[in-house]
Amino acid sequence: MTRLVAVLTIGLLALTGCSDDNKPTPDQTTQAADPVSLLTAAKKTLDETASVHVVLDSRDIPDTAQALSKGDGVVTHAPAFTGKLSFDNKGSMIDGDVVAVGGKVYVKLSFTQSFIEFSPKQLADLGAPDPSTFIDPAKGIGSWLPALKNPVLKGESRRGTVIVTEISGTVTGATLAGLFPKAQATQQFPATFGIDKDNNRLVSVMISGPFYAGATTTYDITFDRYGEQVTITKPSPS
Numbered sequence: 001m002t003r004l005v006a007v008l009t010i011g012l013l014a015l016t017g018c019s020d021d022n023k024p025t026p027d028q029t030t031q032a033a034d035p036v037s038l039l040t041a042a043k044k045t046l047d048e049t050a051s052v053h054v055v056l057d058s059r060d061i062p063d064t065a066q067a068l069s070k071g072d073g074v075v076t077h078a079p080a081f082t083g084k085l086s087f088d089n090k091g092s093m094i095d096g097d098v099v100a101v102g103g104k105v106y107v108k109l110s111f112t113q114s115f116i117e118f119s120p121k122q123l124a125d126l127g128a129p130d131p132s133t134f135i136d137p138a139k140g141i142g143s144w145l146p147a148l149k150n151p152v153l154k155g156e157s158r159r160g161t162v163i164v165t166e167i168s169g170t171v172t173g174a175t176l177a178g179l180f181p182k183a184q185a186t187q188q189f190p191a192t193f194g195i196d197k198d199n200n201r202l203v204s205v206m207i208s209g210p211f212y213a214g215a216t217t218t219y220d221i222t223f224d225r226y227g228e229q230v231t232i233t234k235p236s237p238s
Contacts, residue, residue: 038165043142059218063090070084073085087126115237127212144175144176144207149170162196166192169191173210190207190209206219
């Protein structure tokens with residue numbers, strides 16, 4: 001009988017030990033549940049990457065607006081960008097190949113044969129930034145992460161093979177001005193950031209609000225192909 005009690009006691013102690021070993025430490029639990037830490041880590045990754053592929057799409061741009069509506073390209077911290085942008089010009093769509101490098105933006109519109117330089121004013125009139133600033137640490141998309149007010153863990157979702165942790169909150173229009181100069185500065189814009197916790201990479205952004213008068217517009221932005229070595233040069237004259 002004494003022997004049986006001893007065996008059972010050892011077994012219970014072993015089970016207890018296994019259970020304790022599998023429990024997350026307080027630090028692990030805090031980190032997993034801390035949206036500010038995730039946002040900070042994702043900004044650091046974006047700030048330090050050599051390049052990233054960015055895709056931007058929009059919904060509900062009012063017919064009266066001149067606005068950036070779509071984008072697809074690679075951006076580096078040179079800073080530089082190469083890809084395509086689309087602008088909504090009061091209900092008419094304007095598409096163009098775009099190269100931004102050396103502080104200049106060159107656009108080849110769908111109805112032209114060569115690249116022409118767009119001034120900052122021309123871009124601003126279209127509601128668009130210099131696309132080379134998409135990941136500028138001070139005024140690009142990464143600057144929105146630490147500015148997110150009242151961040152809350154929303155849950156997880158799957159994007160292909162990636163499990164994304166979603167964090168929601170609001171961003172002021174003034175924070176968005178570097179990329180969206182027509183956003184109403186004093187208004188709050190609900191935003192959700194999707195972050196891959198395995199590598200601290202920003203995967204997606206969904207942000208809505210009064211980007212343009214008379215409507216609530218939504219932008220969906222995705223990021224992939226981090227860290228590719230890309231060289232972007234001024235386009236050659238045609």
